[in-house]
Amino acid sequence: KEFETTYPDENYTVHVGHGIFKETLNLYTSRYEDVFYIIDENVHHAFKNTVLKDIEDPVIAKPGEAAKTAEAFIGIVESLLGRGIKRSSLVVVIGGGAVGDAGGFAAAVTLRGVDFIQVPTTLLAHDSAIGGKTAINSRHGKNLIGAFHRPSGVIYDLDFLNTLPESEILSGFGEVYKHALLDSEKAANELMEQTAHGVEAADLEDSIIKGIRTKMRYVTEDEFESGSRKYLNLGHTLGHAIEYEYKIQHGHAVMLGLYAMMFISNEQSESRIFDLEAHYTYLSNLGYPMELLGTLDSGRMLKHMKHDKKNISDASVGFILMDKDFEPFFTEINTDEMVKYIGALKESL
Ligand code: NAD
Ligand code: ZN
Numbered sequence: 001k002e003f004e005t006t007y008p009d010e011n012y013t014v015h016v017g018h019g020i021f022k023e024t025l026n027l028y029t030s031r032y033e034d035v036f037y038i039i040d041e042n043v044h045h046a047f048k049n050t051v052l053k054d055i056e057d058p059v060i061a062k063p064g065e066a067a068k069t070a071e072a073f074i075g076i077v078e079s080l081l082g083r084g085i086k087r088s089s090l091v092v093v094i095g096g097g098a099v100g101d102a103g104g105f106a107a108a109v110t111l112r113g114v115d116f117i118q119v120p121t122t123l124l125a126h127d128s129a130i131g132g133k134t135a136i137n138s139r140h141g142k143n144l145i146g147a148f149h150r151p152s153g154v155i156y157d158l159d160f161l162n163t164l165p166e167s168e169i170l171s172g173f174g175e176v177y178k179h180a181l182l183d184s185e186k187a188a189n190e191l192m193e194q195t196a197h198g199v200e201a202a203d204l205e206d207s208i209i210k211g212i213r214t215k216m217r218y219v220t221e222d223e224f225e226s227g228s229r230k231y232l233n234l235g236h237t238l239g240h241a242i243e244y245e246y247k248i249q250h251g252h253a254v255m256l257g258l259y260a261m262m263f264i265s266n267e268q269s270e271s272r273i274f275d276l277e278a279h280y281t282y283l284s285n286l287g288y289p290m291e292l293l294g295t296l297d298s299g300r301m302l303k304h305m306k307h308d309k310k311n312i313s314d315a316s317v318g319f320i321l322m323d324k325d326f327e328p329f330f331t332e333i334n335t336d337e338m339v340k341y342i343g344a345l346k347e348s349l
Helices: 021-029 041-047 064-068 070-082 097-112 158-163 166-183 185-194 205-221 228-233 236-246 250-269 276-286 290-295 298-307 335-348
Strands: 002-004 013-017 035-040 059-061 090-095 115-120 133-138 141-148 153-157 316-322 328-334
Touching: 002 205, 013 205, 021 090, 021 115, 021 153, 035 041, 035 070, 035 097, 041 059, 041 090, 041 158, 059 070, 059 097, 064 070, 064 097, 064 133, 070 097, 070 133, 090 097, 097 115, 097 133, 097 141, 153 158, 166 185, 166 205, 166 228, 166 250, 185 205, 185 276, 205 228, 228 236, 228 316, 228 328, 236 250, 236 298, 236 316, 250 276, 250 290, 250 316, 250 335, 276 290, 290 335, 298 316, 298 335, 316 335, 328 335
Parallel strands: 013 153, 035 059, 035 090, 090 115, 115 153
Antiparallel strands: 002 013, 133 141, 316 328
């Protein structure tokens, strides 16, 4: 399947399917005199004798988050320059969200910007490869050094997911579920039913495509995050705090953050928008560490949330909730209220 972004200009195509990598990539590479590849080390290892076999002299990036340190990043840029990259070259970035972010940022700043293609290889990267945000990490926090740089195309070959460890599938599914919630109540319920007995990447093709469409809708409406793009942070404010506190995977933390969002949405609206019991059972059965919610320390959570670059005020925390019509909205929750909600959430479990 293929779909086009709907920005006013400089649109690009997102290609999704099985076994589409080589043929689709050729459509792009044939337009450039030279092409440079940045590949996640684990992905290179898994596919170097098959689908990546003809790629000569790729820049191998450290796997995952290790690619996003300043040192690793400069290493990538210097390797591109050492190989003779020109302003007119094409960069192809193959990997999960981390190498996608670092490689995209390398393309954004090398020679002040060269064209690049994203080739996401994880489930989570159905999210990160769309939207044109690129970044590496700072000593002061994640993703604090970066740029907006739209790719010239995204090629999502779902066959890459075959070698992905189960825990990475579960983590990526956190974002798939978030996109379903943002899509509609019906989409979320259907996804929940469909995955009641486990998450298999092979069953998710439709939900992945819907998720990409949902993400695309928000990022084309509001590329630079002055309004509705914020809604993509659903589950993430508390999710990030949980991720830092317990050092669990991003998508696992987001799932816990989504559950907390459901709880607070119900409380604020004094109605039962979400069936919390059903969600708790569903998410624990899938293997998310729901029991951690019972150990949240509201003081530490608030401290982490205030560190989040998206939270500027001291007295309150910006939070995305959902209303009775299943529409997301932005609200400020003050510190006392937040302590109260976290306490009530713990008691409700
Ligand atoms: P990741 O890129 O760290 O990859 C996870 C692990 O899987 C790594 O060890 C990697 O080497 C390995 N891997 C990747 N593809 C594989 C495959 N096909 N087979 C086997 N192993 C494979 O993790 P992720 O969850 O994809 O991405 C997380 C990153 O995405 C974070 O750095 C986050 O900040 C970023 N992100 C960016 C955006 C954005 O809009 N730019 C959005 C969300 C997340
Ligand atoms: Zn996320």
